[in-house]
Amino acid sequence: MTHCKFIYCNFLTLLALVLSGCDSNEALSLSKESIIYCSEGAPESFNPQTVTSGTTIDATANQLYNRLIEFNPTDNSIVPAIAKSWHVTRDGKMVTFYLRKDIKFHQTAYFTPTRELNADDVLFSFNRMLDIEHQYHHISGAKYPFFQNAQLVDLIDSIEKINEHTIRFRLTHSDSSFLANIGSNSAVILSKEYADNLAEDGAMANIDMLPIGTGPFKFKRYKSGAFIRYETHASYWRGPSQLKQLVFDITPRDTNRLTKLLAGECDIIAYPIAHEKIRQHPNLTIESVTSFNVGYLGFNTSKAPFNDPLVRKALSYAINKQAILETVYTGQAEIANGLIPNSSWAYDESIESQEYSISKARELLIEAGYPDGFSMDLWAMPVQRAYNPDAITMAKLIQADLQKIDINVEIVSDYEWSTFLRKITEGEHQSVLLGWSADNPDPDNFFSNMLSCTSAITGSNRTFWCNEEFDQLLQSALQTSNINNRKAYYSKALKLINEEVPLIPIAHSKRYEARSMNINGTVLRSIGGIDFNGVTKN
Amino acid sequence: MLIFTLRRFNLFFFTMLLLTILSFSLSFLFPGEQLVNLTGQINASPEQLAALAKEYQQQSGLLTQYFSYVSHLFHGDMGYSMTSHLPILTEISTRLPATIELTCVALLVAMFVGIPIGFVAAIYHRKAPDNFILAIAMVGYSIPVFWLGILAILVFSIQLGWLPSAGQISLVFEIKYVTGLQLVDILLSDSPYKWQAFQDATRHLILPVIVVALAPATIFMRLARTAMLEVLDTHYIKAAKAKGLTFSQIIYRHAMRNAVIKVIRDVGLQFANLITIAMVTEVIFSWPGIGRWLIESIYQRDYTAIQGGLIVLSSFIFIVHIIIDFVYAALNPLAREPNNGT
Numbered sequence: 086m087t088h089c090k091f092i093y094c095n096f097l098t099l100l101a102l103v104l105s106g107c108d109s110n111e112a113l114s115l116s117k118e119s120i121i122y123c124s125e126g127a128p129e130s131f132n133p134q135t136v137t138s139g140t141t142i143d144a145t146a147n148q149l150y151n152r153l154i155e156f157n158p159t160d161n162s163i164v165p166a167i168a169k170s171w172h173v174t175r176d177g178k179m180v181t182f183y184l185r186k187d188i189k190f191h192q193t194a195y196f197t198p199t200r201e202l203n204a205d206d207v208l209f210s211f212n213r214m215l216d217i218e219h220q221y222h223h224i225s226g227a228k229y230p231f232f233q234n235a236q237l238v239d240l241i242d243s244i245e246k247i248n249e250h251t252i253r254f255r256l257t258h259s260d261s262s263f264l265a266n267i268g269s270n271s272a273v274i275l276s277k278e279y280a281d282n283l284a285e286d287g288a289m290a291n292i293d294m295l296p297i298g299t300g301p302f303k304f305k306r307y308k309s310g311a312f313i314r315y316e317t318h319a320s321y322w323r324g325p326s327q328l329k330q331l332v333f334d335i336t337p338r339d340t341n342r343l344t345k346l347l348a349g350e351c352d353i354i355a356y357p358i359a360h361e362k363i364r365q366h367p368n369l370t371i372e373s374v375t376s377f378n379v380g381y382l383g384f385n386t387s388k389a390p391f392n393d394p395l396v397r398k399a400l401s402y403a404i405n406k407q408a409i410l411e412t413v414y415t416g417q418a419e420i421a422n423g424l425i426p427n428s429s430w431a432y433d434e435s436i437e438s439q440e441y442s443i444s445k446a447r448e449l450l451i452e453a454g455y456p457d458g459f460s461m462d463l464w465a466m467p468v469q470r471a472y473n474p475d476a477i478t479m480a481k482l483i484q485a486d487l488q489k490i491d492i493n494v495e496i497v498s499d500y501e502w503s504t505f506l507r508k509i510t511e512g513e514h515q516s517v518l519l520g521w522s523a524d525n526p527d528p529d530n531f532f533s534n535m536l537s538c539t540s541a542i543t544g545s546n547r548t549f550w551c552n553e554e555f556d557q558l559l560q561s562a563l564q565t566s567n568i569n570n571r572k573a574y575y576s577k578a579l580k581l582i583n584e585e586v587p588l589i590p591i592a593h594s595k596r597y598e599a600r601s602m603n604i605n606g607t608v609l610r611s612i613g614g615i616d617f618n619g620v621t622k623n
Numbered sequence: 624m625l626i627f628t629l630r631r632f633n634l635f636f637f638t639m640l641l642l643t644i645l646s647f648s649l650s651f652l653f654p655g656e657q658l659v660n661l662t663g664q665i666n667a668s669p670e671q672l673a674a675l676a677k678e679y680q681q682q683s684g685l686l687t688q689y690f691s692y693v694s695h696l697f698h699g700d701m702g703y704s705m706t707s708h709l710p711i712l713t714e715i716s717t718r719l720p721a722t723i724e725l726t727c728v729a730l731l732v733a734m735f736v737g738i739p740i741g742f743v744a745a746i747y748h749r750k751a752p753d754n755f756i757l758a759i760a761m762v763g764y765s766i767p768v769f770w771l772g773i774l775a776i777l778v779f780s781i782q783l784g785w786l787p788s789a790g791q792i793s794l795v796f797e798i799k800y801v802t803g804l805q806l807v808d809i810l811l812s813d814s815p816y817k818w819q820a821f822q823d824a825t826r827h828l829i830l831p832v833i834v835v836a837l838a839p840a841t842i843f844m845r846l847a848r849t850a851m852l853e854v855l856d857t858h859y860i861k862a863a864k865a866k867g868l869t870f871s872q873i874i875y876r877h878a879m880r881n882a883v884i885k886v887i888r889d890v891g892l893q894f895a896n897l898i899t900i901a902m903v904t905e906v907i908f909s910w911p912g913i914g915r916w917l918i919e920s921i922y923q924r925d926y927t928a929i930q931g932g933l934i935v936l937s938s939f940i941f942i943v944h945i946i947i948d949f950v951y952a953a954l955n956p957l958a959r960e961p962n963n964g965t
Contacts, residue, residue, distance in 0.1 A: 115816045119795040305797075309707065311911075312794050332794040341789065341909065348780035348788045 117622055118329035120604065122615075123336045123351035127310045132293040133270050134214055134232075135225045139614060142270045143355070144333055147616035148315055149191075150273035150298035153182050153207065154264060158610050161428060161526035163264055167202065167274055167299070173566055177259025180267075182207070184250040189320040190276045191303035195295050198278060202299055204246040209277035211244055221280060224289050231271035231524060261566050265527030270614075274299065301326050301618040311335055327621045346599055352622065353608060355615075357599035360417075368602050373595045374609040375419055375426050377523035379531070380473040382463075382483065383588040384516050387549040390459055391515060397586035399449035402442045403490050404483055406591055413479045414592055421590035423579045424531050428611050430568065431528035431575040436583060446490050458491025464517040465498040467505055471594050472520030479518055479591070510544040517547055526612045528575050532559050536587060550587030627952055631945050642937050646930045647692050653926040661692065663703035663711070663927030701931035706923050711931035715913060719935065720803025721791060722912035726901050728828060729835035730894070737840035738886055741847025745882075746874065748852060756844060763841035768900050772834045772907035779830060787827050789909035796820040831908045835901050839893045843886060850885035854878045884955045891947035895940045 128141040131149065136142070153168040165171075168182035188202035213221045214229040215238055232238065240263065242255045256263060266272070279297040283289050296304050299322070302315035313333040317326045334351060336342045342354040343362075346369065363369045382404070384391035391397055406420050422438045425431055450458065465480035466473065473479065477498050484494040500508060509517055523530045533540060538556050540546035555578055562574035582588075598609050606620035650660040659665055662675055676682070680691040695701070701711035744756040780788035791805050792798065796816060801808050806828075809821045854860060855878060863873050902914030909915070913932060920928035952958045 115819065116793065116795045121794055314794070314797065330795070334794050336789075344776060344781060344788050347784065348776075348786070349784055350787050350789060350793065 115329065118327070119332060120328055120330075120352045120617065120620060120622060121332045121334050121350065122608075122617070123334045123342045123345055123354040125339075125342070125355045126337055127335050128313070130225065130293045131296040131304065131307075132225070132275070133273055134210070134229055134275075135293060136230065143614035144313060145296070146270040146273060146614065147300065147610070147618065148302045148331065149296050149300045149304065150275075151188070151300055152268055152270075152272050152274065153184075154268040156265075156268055156526050156610075156612055158607065158616070161430060161612060163268055166268075167207070171264075173264075177261065177564070177566060178256045180254045180256065180263065181247070182252050182254075184252065185322065186250055188299050188322045189318075190279070190299055191297050191318055192320075193295075193297065193303055193305075195291075196276075196279050196282065196297050198276060198297070200278060202274065202276075203249045204252045205277045206274055207252050208244060208246055209280060210274045211241070211272075213275070215241060215244075220284065221289060221292065225293050229271070231269060237266060259564050261563050261571060262525075262527040262529040265525040265530070269525040269612075302331050305330070323618070326618060328617075331617050343599075346601070349601070352604050353598055353600040355598060357597055360597070360599075363599045369599060370602055372598045372600060372607065372609055373417075374611050375428055375593050376471060376596045377426060377429070377526060377612050378472040378520060378593060379421050379424055379426070379590050380418075380470075380479075380518070380520040380592050380594065381421070381424075381588045381590045382516060382518055383548045384586070385512055385514050385547075385549060386587055387512060388515055390453070390455065390461075393453050394585050395449050395453035396455065397589075398584075399446045399453060399490070400487065400492075401439050401586050401589045402446035402449065403492075404486050404589060404591075405441050406439075407441070408486075409479055409482050410592055412482060413473070413475050414594055417597065418592040418594040421592050424535065424582060424590055425528050425575075425579075426593040426611075429526060429528055431572055431579075433572075433576040433579055435576070436579050439583070439589070443489050450490055458493070460493040460495065461487075461515045462495045462497050464505070464509060464514040465496055466502070466517075466519055467498050467500060468502045470520055470522075471596070472522060472592070473518060474594070476518045483518075509547050512549060514547075519547055523612065528571075529559065529563060532575070532578055536582070548587040550585070552581065552585065552587075555581050555585075624952070627958075628949075631948060635941065635945060638941055639938065642934055643693055643696065644689070646934050647689050649930050649933075650926070653929075655926070660926040660930075661702060663705045663708075663925075665705050696934070701934070702927040704920075704928045705925040706920070706928070711927055714916065714928065715931060715935050717800075717803065718911060718913040718916050719939070721805070721910060722898075722901060722905070722914055723939075724804045724806065725828070725831055725835060725905070725910060725912060726894075726897050729832045729901065730839065730890070730897060732832055733836040733840035733843055733893075733897075734886075734890065736836070737843025738847040738883065740840075741844040741886075742851050742874075742879065742882065744844065744848040745851030745855065748855075753848075756848075760841040760844045763837050766837065768834060768838065768903050769907060771837060772831075772904055775830045775834055776907070786830050788830070791827055791911055792820060792824040793827075796823060831904050831910055834904050834907075835897065838900055839897050842889075842893055842896075846886050846889050847882060850882040851878060853885070854882045884951065887947065887954065888951045888958075891944040891951075894943045894947070898936065898940055 124140065124144065126140040128144040129136050129138060130141060131145050133142050133146040133150070151166050153166060154163050154171065155166040156162065157164045167184055167188060169185045171180060171182045173180050184202065184204060184207065186201065190198040190202060192198060212219050214232045216222060240256055240258070240260055242257045245253050245255070247253055275292065276297045280292055283291050301318055301321045301323070303318045305314040305316045307313045312335060315331040317328055317330065319325050334345070336345060336351070339356060339358045342351065343358055345351040346354045346357070347366070357363055357371065360371055363371055384397050386392055410416060410418055410420055419426065420438060423433070423436050450456070463480050463483060465476040469475065477496070480496045480498065484496060487494050497514070508514070509519070521531060521535055534545050536546055536548065536550055536555065537559055538551035541549050541551045558574045558578045558581070562571045565571055596609055598615070600608075603623050604620060605623065608615045608617060608620060610616055650657050653660045658672065658676055658679060658681060661679060664671065664675060667675065678691075679695070680687045699712050703710055704714055707714065740756055744753045747753045776788045779786045787793070796814070796819070798805065798808050798814070798820060799812050801811050805824050806821065809817060809824055814820060860873060860878060863877050898914070901912070902918060904910065905912045905915035906918055913936060917929065917932040917936065920932060
């Protein structure tokens with residue numbers, strides 16, 4: 086009997102010890118020095134050069150790598166990174182970068198660097214993307230989507246190494262968005278020495294799967310679809326992170342992420358749900374940032390009645406953006422006054438928000454010659470996007486709004502996404518609900534892609550609006566590198582859009598992250614996802 | 624004992640035969656190409672397919688095809704997963720230990736909690752404690768496992784924040800894979816955070832183990848109660864009473880051991896039930912075991928994985944059955960008699 090009791094007592098004591106935690110302080114430090122980030126999906130690759138998916142960019146770009154230049158997280162201005170300074174010639178055709186001399190690559194179980202970063206690495210990283218003859222170009226299927234979309238292959242004439250720490254880009258023409266493109270997430274710098282080693286071993290594909298970069302964290306392990314483990318890069322040139330490790334716990338279901346946050350298994354979670362519940366919790370908080378995107382209602386300006394600016398303007402008065410914001414975005418967005426969000430340097434405060442006024446809309450409609458209204462179709466995208474989480478509901482709200490000025494709206498949304506886009510590109514629509522997410526903070530990324538005459542031909546301008554004055558403004562803005570001049574040009578362009586209304590910007594959606602209170606530092610970036618450098622735990 | 628052993632092996636052989644026939648025929652019954660279902664090579668080129676067809680004797684009769692399939696199984700080749708493109712054997716061998724760990728701990732907990740409570744119920748036969756225990760057992764057995772799991776997470780993870788809701792161990796810890804049994808691996812590792820990791824893994828085990836153990840524990844309670852009542856009704860207990868032994872002496876020295884042996888016999892039968900519960904629990908608690916993997920494979924129509932998982936899981940249950948039979952036989956010589964064998 087006593088023997089039996091003894092076993093039970095021992096068992097209970099052990100259980101109590103396990104539950105209470107009788108650890109030394111030293112052991113406790115591991116979870117204090119680690120951050121577990123519960124992400125929404127698995128990365129496709131560990132090299133942001135080869136993909137544009139947000140999930141992959143989040144997991145790799147800022148954690149593993151650095152670019153020549155970066156964007157300041159607060160005002161999105163360009164700041165030095167690997168390049169400590171740069172010089173653009175007066176004609177804008179030659180850009181010279183002066184590299185820092187103290188940048189060390191990751192030392193991991195699979196690679197030990199023998200030298201620090203130099204011009205060869207920069208040359209290698211860009212040539213890999215630009216030169217189709219390059220031995221690494223076709224590794225990973227020769228797709229460098231960002232570089233191809235930004236047409237950098239046409240813009241960059243040649244890249245030359247001046248000396249070990251100086252590199253010069255020769256451009257075919259002046260383009261002031263060049264620096265912004267070089268600072269984008271896809272323009273990361275890889276190690277040439279590592280690439281050479283891999284080529285020698287015949288394991289070239291490893292360059293994208295077993296990454297070596299210069300960023301604050303280095304790759305430790307990836308368990309497919311389950312987690313990624315990063316360690317601190319102890320000789321990071323900006324000073325090592327205070328964390329020991331950073332773990333991405335891949336948790337695709339949003340309810341699971343929330344549960345893990347509440348149970349303390351995740352320190353930070355991506356795309357949280359139940360914001361109210363999180364805000365009410367004493368130990369949790371929500372961080373948000375307005376992303377560089379815009380959801381809009383575009384008119385096909387090549388078709389009647391939307392070839393008349395008065396009609397377009399009338400509709401812009403009739404749409405209740407506030408109601409859309411609350412219903413479609415559940416308040417998780419900002420009303421769009423113009424094409425670009427207010428975190429962009431080209432945002433112009435003087436441009437007022439379009440007011441909601443049925444009477445003004447009616448006046449304009451009468452002036453345009455439609456006193457009894459008309460019928461139109463409205464194409465609503467059949468998929469969810471950050472810039473428009475529910476286009477069909479948005480279309481229904483707009484339908485009800487326009488009913489008030491006697492316009493009958495028929496909603497078209499039963500096409501599959503690629504067919505939908507093709508038909509829109511062919512101009513079958515009268516009006517459409519779409520959006521745009523920027524790749525870099527340069528305002529040109531919004532203007533040229535969405536509304537220029539060239540884009541009306543290539544297809545990314547769904548309004549087919551082509552205005553010479555507008556195009557001239559964009560050209561002038563690109564040809565100067567003086568930011569104040571550019572700002573003035575873009576301000577004029579924004580005003581022109583407000584007068585002509587080829588599209589009605591509706592909202593800039595926000596991105597959210599929920600975290601426990603003991604995590605300090607900002608993680609979210611309006612461009613380029615997330616960045617754990619400087620994040621601490623106490 | 625020899626005959627007993629032979630009987631068990633005979634049974635094992637025929638069950639495995641049936642299982643492999645079932646699994647083999649599944650590759651015909653699933654939609655799509657039979658050879659692809661069998662090997663999981665969905666992106667194979669025509670040349671590779673021809674080579675595979677030769678390897679699996681596709682030109683010969685069904686019997687030869689079947690034998691070729693079985694010989695592949697014997698070599699540990701269960702084909703490749705259609706979703707992850709990894710060998711099924713690798714997939715299973717990394718996940719099975721997690722399931723073994725969960726089910727074994729749950730089984731032990733169910734036994735160590737259920738059997739003594741059942742004895743208590745028998746000792747207080749038809750009195751308040753007995754009724755109370757029977758009521759609890761009924762409730763415990765009737766609660767659907769998915770509901771219990773979600774409830775446990777809601778209360779202990781979300782509301783109280785005491786215990787983790789998912790996984791085997793916090794990802795903070797990096798434990799080297801040796802046996803796959805997390806607790807064993809932690810003890811084997813030379814990490815400076817060993818004790819902390821052990822504690823964390825135990826915390827992760829608690830909720831799933833309780834959820835898995837509840838239903839079998841209630842069954843053990845009832846089995847133990849019945850067994851004890853039977854034993855207490857036997858002549859040797861009456862003789863012991865007549866000898867003037869105290870009640871506790873009778874229970875501890877004579878009744879308990881004999882009652883436990885009767886219960887052990889049914890532990891094997893409960894094991895299949897336990898695995899079913901564990902599969903659902905693994906999904907709820909994101910436990911990285913074979914049950915969760917198998918359910919995901921069904922969702923993703925990964926036919927090769929379903930076949931492989933089926934074979935391995937059923938053999939696992941069967942092997943545990945046989946082991947428990949042997950334990951029972953070792954404890955109870957009467958069971959080794961041919962007329963008592965099943």
